[in-house]
Amino acid sequence: MSTDFQYSTDFYGMNALELSHTCMHLLCLAGEASFVFNEHCYHIIKNDLVVIPMPDRVRNLAGHTDLQVEWFAADYKFLQNLLPSNNYSIGGSISLNHDPVISLTDEQAAILLADFHRLRDRMDDSHLLFYRELMGSLCLTMMYDIFEPHAQRDATDTHTDRTAYIVKQLMQLLSTGISRTEREVTYYAERLNVSPKYLSDTVKRVTGHSVSSYIHRHTVPILKNYLGDERLSLTQIAELMDFSSLSHFSRYCSKHLGQSPSDYRQSLQPKRE
Structure with a gap:
């Protein structure tokens, strides 16, 4: 089992x-x-x-x-x-x-x-x-x-605690797809008018997970969608997602997809008998 x-x-x-x-x-x-x-x-x-x-x-x-x-x-x-x-x-x-x-x-x-x-x-x-x-x-x-x-x-929950409000605002920001280009905790802290430490501590305390983990959870589906579009080159995807370099983009893919961008693309191809 x-x-x-x-x-x-x-x-x-x-x-x-x-x-x-x-x-x-x-x-x-x-x-x-x-x-x-x-x-x-x-x-x-x-x-x-x-x-x-x-x-x-x-x-x-x-x-x-x-x-x-x-x-x-x-x-x-x-x-x-x-x-x-x-x-x-x-x-x-x-x-x-x-x-x-x-x-x-x-x-x-x-x-x-x-x-x-x-x-x-x-x-x-x-x-x-x-x-x-x-x-x-x-x-x-x-x-x-x-x-x-x-x-x-x-x-029916009327809970309006400040910490819960901050977390919900973060989730609303992420749901817009902004993590396509913004993947730093400092960006979201500035948007929410709090310090990065306050945001990190609050999200961890309320959800049990880090701000970065939520940023990546929203970013990975965007990344997969781009990699699934054969019209886009890897360089174009890296630029669309505002990575500083192609090597940085490749490292991000390897970390969050478990394989390089080219290998991930290859895995999407139909298996030959």
Whole structure:
């Protein structure tokens, strides 16, 4: 069984060290429990869903004797790569770091539990040629089933904290595609009228991730789109994205795509039999 996907009914196993690279999705089926996350205590009851990236940050787990839960955890980067960078997932991850508990209706809980069971039942099929694609499609279904109640919750959230406002403004800036040419934290700090340190500390505290990671998450899809356009030379793409040199552009591709721009282009070509 792949360690990228794990399923369990053990509430006290949700913050195990081996899950530190995953995103945890835990559904309370009965009873009640509590835990501490980001220095805040949360209480859950039946039909409450908990979504926490890197769940080893959870502390002080406590459950009543009648507690029943099921959870599914998947590699965090694997899940992130399934979604477009400008998807609700980015804004959603911010609010989940602020409050990881989403209350579901009976119908929403039943749908999500069915998602868990489909994933559980296919986890051991790693011998299949398209195993990761199969699991990816099932994970994507689960995430979209979570987005609906999550978006409903956030629509009624009146939280106006200054730090949350700064992070949301950053995400709005990035959603315009400005990272095509602006990839420095200092640029965004200036646009938001705060210091680079304040912006970095705030984003890290609210989301658990760095400003740079969000900049790159928005930039990589732009980069891939350009590389997929055969009408553009590598030099033209480097100029469009305002890289100082072709070598700088190549290093960025190697770091964020895992291969050189020319190799990435080659990988897009149909495989010959």
